Amino acid sequence: MQTFDVIVVGAGGMGTAAACHLARRGARVLALDRFPPAHDRGSSHGQTRLIRQAYYEHPDYVPLLLRAYDAWRELEAASGLRLLVESGLVMAGPETGDVVPGALESARIHGLDVETLTAADAEARWPAFRVPHDWRVVFEPQGGYLFVEDCVRAHAEQAVARGADLRAGVTVHGWRSAGNAVVVDSDAGSFAAARLVLCPGAWASDLLQLPEVPLTVLRKSLFWYGPPAATATGFAAGTLPCFAFDTPTGFFYGFPGLDDRGVKLAEHTGGRVVTDPLAVDHVIDPAEQSSIESWIAAHLPALGRDRRAHATCLYTMSPDHHFVLGLHPEHPQVAIAAGFSGHGFKFASVVGEILADLALTGTTPQPISFLSPRRIRREAT
Numbered sequence: 001m002q003t004f005d006v007i008v009v010g011a012g013g014m015g016t017a018a019a020c021h022l023a024r025r026g027a028r029v030l031a032l033d034r035f036p037p038a039h040d041r042g043s044s045h046g047q048t049r050l051i052r053q054a055y056y057e058h059p060d061y062v063p064l065l066l067r068a069y070d071a072w073r074e075l076e077a078a079s080g081l082r083l084l085v086e087s088g089l090v091m092a093g094p095e096t097g098d099v100v101p102g103a104l105e106s107a108r109i110h111g112l113d114v115e116t117l118t119a120a121d122a123e124a125r126w127p128a129f130r131v132p133h134d135w136r137v138v139f140e141p142q143g144g145y146l147f148v149e150d151c152v153r154a155h156a157e158q159a160v161a162r163g164a165d166l167r168a169g170v171t172v173h174g175w176r177s178a179g180n181a182v183v184v185d186s187d188a189g190s191f192a193a194a195r196l197v198l199c200p201g202a203w204a205s206d207l208l209q210l211p212e213v214p215l216t217v218l219r220k221s222l223f224w225y226g227p228p229a230a231t232a233t234g235f236a237a238g239t240l241p242c243f244a245f246d247t248p249t250g251f252f253y254g255f256p257g258l259d260d261r262g263v264k265l266a267e268h269t270g271g272r273v274v275t276d277p278l279a280v281d282h283v284i285d286p287a288e289q290s291s292i293e294s295w296i297a298a299h300l301p302a303l304g305r306d307r308r309a310h311a312t313c314l315y316t317m318s319p320d321h322h323f324v325l326g327l328h329p330e331h332p333q334v335a336i337a338a339g340f341s342g343h344g345f346k347f348a349s350v351v352g353e354i355l356a357d358l359a360l361t362g363t364t365p366q367p368i369s370f371l372s373p374r375r376i377r378r379e380a381t
Contacts, residue, residue: 219314
C-alpha cells in the first residue's frame with residue numbers, strides 16, 4: 001500500500017488549492033478525483049466566478065476574502081496567468097432586502113471602499129442597466145471575476161510542479177481511521193496517509209461520514225447572451241462591471257462580455273435538487289431560461305435574447321448556507337471543506353492555505369470558527 005503525508009480527496013477548486021499549498025510546504029501529497037482538473041461535472045467551471053469583499057452573507061467572511069485576494073495574486077505571479085480581474089461590481093436591490101444592507105454593513109465593519117448610488121446615478125454611469133427608482137445601488141471597485149478553469153489548472157500545475165501526485169480517473173469509495181492515520185479505499189486500490197483532506201464537492205454526503213451535517217445538491221444553469229451590434233460596446237469587458245440584482249423573483253448576477261458568447265447570466269436562487277451528481281440533466285430548462293429572459297427584459301433590455309451558450313453546474317448547500325470548514329469532529333486527522341453553497345469558489349486560494357494548516361498542524365491562524373462542522377451538530381441537538 002502506498003503511503004503519503006496527506007491524501008486529498010477531490011481535486012476540484014478546493015482540492016487542487018489544498019494540494020498546491022501542501023506541496024509548497026514540502027508534504028508528500030496524493031490528490032484523487034474521478035475527473036481531471038477543471039472538468040465540467042462539478043462546481044468549478046463555466047468561464048468565471050464573482051469575487052467581492054463587501055460580503056453580504058456575513059461580515060466574518062471579509063478577513064478570509066482579503067487574504068484570498070492576496071493569495072490569488074500570488075498564484076498569478078507563480079503561474080504567469082491573469083486569474084483575477086477587478087472589473088468592479090454593482091449590487092442593486094431594495095433597502096429592505098438582505099443583499100444591499102448586508103454588503104454595506106460588511107463594508108462599514110471592515111472599512112471597505114464602496115460607493116452608494118441612486119438608481120438614476122447608476123443608470124447614467126452604466127446605461128445598460130435598468131434599476132427601479134426606489135432601489136439602492138452599491139458599487140465595489142475591488143469586485144470582479146476569476147477565470148475559474150484557469151484558477152483550478154494553475155493550482156493543479158503548481159501542485160504537480162512541487163511534487164504532488166494528482167491522479168484523475170480514480171473513484172474513492174470511502175476512508176477509514178487507522179489509529180492516528182487514515183486509509184482511503186478506491187477503485188485504484190487503497191492508500192494510507194497520516195492526514196486526510198476531504199474536498200468532495202457534490203459527493204460530500206457520501207464521504208464526510210457526518211450524518212449530522214445534511215447537504216443538498218442543486219443543479220444550476222448558466223446562460224450566455226450576445227448583445228446586438230449596436231449595443232455591444234456597452235456590455236463589453238472594460239465598460240460594464242460585474243453585477244448582481246436582488247429582485248422580488250430571485251437573486252440574479254452576471255458578467256461583462258468576455259468572448260463571442262457574450263454576457264454570462266445566472267440565477268443564484270432556485271435550482272433543482274440533484275440526487276445523483278453523475279446523472280445531471282444538462283438540457284436547458286425552459287422555465288429557467290424564461291426566468292433569465294424576464295430578468296433581462298426588466299434590467300438589461302438592450303441585451304436582447306440572443307442566447308449563444310448554456311452550461312450547468314452544482315451547488316452543494318449546507319443547512320445555513322455557510323461553509324463546512326474545519327477538522328472532522330470525530331477524527332482530528334481529517335480536515336473538511338464542503339457545503340460551499342454556491343458562493344465558495346472565490347475563497348479557494350485561502351481555503352487551500354487553511355486546509356494545509358489544518359492537515360499539517362491541526363490549527364490555522366485564519367478566523368474560521370464560525371464555519372466549523374461542529375456548529376451544525378450543535379444546532380441539530
